[in-house]
Amino acid sequence: MARSPQAVPEIPGTAGTPTAAAMPGAPAAPAIHGGTGQPAGHYLQFASDNTAGICPEALDAFVRANAGFAASYGNDDDTHTVCDRLREVFEADAEVFFVFNGTAANSVALANLCQSHQAVICSETAHVHTDECGAPEFFSGGSKLLTAPHRHGKLTAAGVQEVIQRRSDIHYPRPRVVTLTQSTEMGTLYQSGEIAGIARLAHGHGLKVHMDGARFANAAAALGGSPADITWRAGVDVLCLGGTKMGLPVGEAVIFFDRALGADFAYRCKQAGQLASKMRYLSGPWLAMLEGGTWLRHAAHANAMAQRLARHLAALPGAERLLPTEANGVFVNLPEPAIARLRAAGWAFYTFIGGGARFMCSWATTPEAVDHLAHDIGQALAAG
Numbered sequence: 001m002a003r004s005p006q007a008v009p010e011i012p013g014t015a016g017t018p019t020a021a022a023m024p025g026a027p028a029a030p031a032i033h034g035g036t037g038q039p040a041g042h043y044l045q046f047a048s049d050n051t052a053g054i055c056p057e058a059l060d061a062f063v064r065a066n067a068g069f070a071a072s073y074g075n076d077d078d079t080h081t082v083c084d085r086l087r088e089v090f091e092a093d094a095e096v097f098f099v100f101n102g103t104a105a106n107s108v109a110l111a112n113l114c115q116s117h118q119a120v121i122c123s124e125t126a127h128v129h130t131d132e133c134g135a136p137e138f139f140s141g142g143s144k145l146l147t148a149p150h151r152h153g154k155l156t157a158a159g160v161q162e163v164i165q166r167r168s169d170i171h172y173p174r175p176r177v178v179t180l181t182q183s184t185e186m187g188t189l190y191q192s193g194e195i196a197g198i199a200r201l202a203h204g205h206g207l208k209v210h211m212d213g214a215r216f217a218n219a220a221a222a223l224g225g226s227p228a229d230i231t232w233r234a235g236v237d238v239l240c241l242g243g244t245k246m247g248l249p250v251g252e253a254v255i256f257f258d259r260a261l262g263a264d265f266a267y268r269c270k271q272a273g274q275l276a277s278k279m280r281y282l283s284g285p286w287l288a289m290l291e292g293g294t295w296l297r298h299a300a301h302a303n304a305m306a307q308r309l310a311r312h313l314a315a316l317p318g319a320e321r322l323l324p325t326e327a328n329g330v331f332v333n334l335p336e337p338a339i340a341r342l343r344a345a346g347w348a349f350y351t352f353i354g355g356g357a358r359f360m361c362s363w364a365t366t367p368e369a370v371d372h373l374a375h376d377i378g379q380a381l382a383a384g
């Protein structure tokens, strides 16, 4: 079928590669999808945690949300209930909003925190800087992103301090927000003490703290304890809580722990095209995810699959671990010929995030798929 003009580019390095040819000797996987012996898109599954479909709980809830009529624009019962559930989960009387995707969540939230002459401090690796097409700058009317050095994708208090104190003259934008990504773009985690250290510094200089939580569920599952401890109790003012990567069809929550910072946010969402008229389809699935800790269970599974892959790779000569595996991503250095062989075998994965090959796991990743990938990596390395 012809692609629409709006279609996004192929994952780099995968255009034109076959998607169903396994490496010789690959273990047989259960026949789920007609003929190939693999589920549809099997070879795409480690490219991102959003190549997975909707998890069953969210899908059921999506169908349930479709019963009859409901008030629009977030005035329905499910939306009210899920906002209350999020307040319970985070133990905070927060303002909660739902938007369609992570780019919108981050950029519209940052725009609410920052005037156009002010600046957002982020890591050099932050999604807001590298992968949002200037949306934070656009929605804020020009707030500049100021990058700070990182360690394994994490900002350090010293790096943030240097940016805050770099300039105070009229010619430089005034830092107003620090944004942290949890878990980071490089698959690592901020411990609550690290967040608190940066937040103390930020607040001490009159800055607010925003958290890009596209993969917050993976962080919360890995760190354990109360989500409040790694957000507002550690000094986070606003959390963009990812839903898509944890198994929702679409939708992220924006949680203002400091309600005052959420003033007029509903208007910004509307102006940005982020106010869903049939909000129940966003909020219903959220409700199912929060029920009985489903979100954390799925995230813990994704994390466990990443650990399984990391264990396999640790045993493979030639696979050099690039970063600690702390959440649901595995980053490894592979020689170019091995990368080419894996791609020729059909596997899709990024190589420009984190400096090596990135393999992401999701709620839908199976141990068999991990073993298959690890087997093929082993074969690709062994071929020299």
Ligand SMILES: Cc1ncc(COP(=O)(O)O)c(C=O)c1O
Residues within 6 Å of the ligand: 101, 102, 103, 104, 127, 128, 181, 184, 185, 212, 214, 215, 244
């Ligand atoms: C760290 C991070 N933040 C935000 C997003 C959300 O982006 P999107 O607008 O594609 O939902 C992503 C998606 O890859 C991400 O990795």
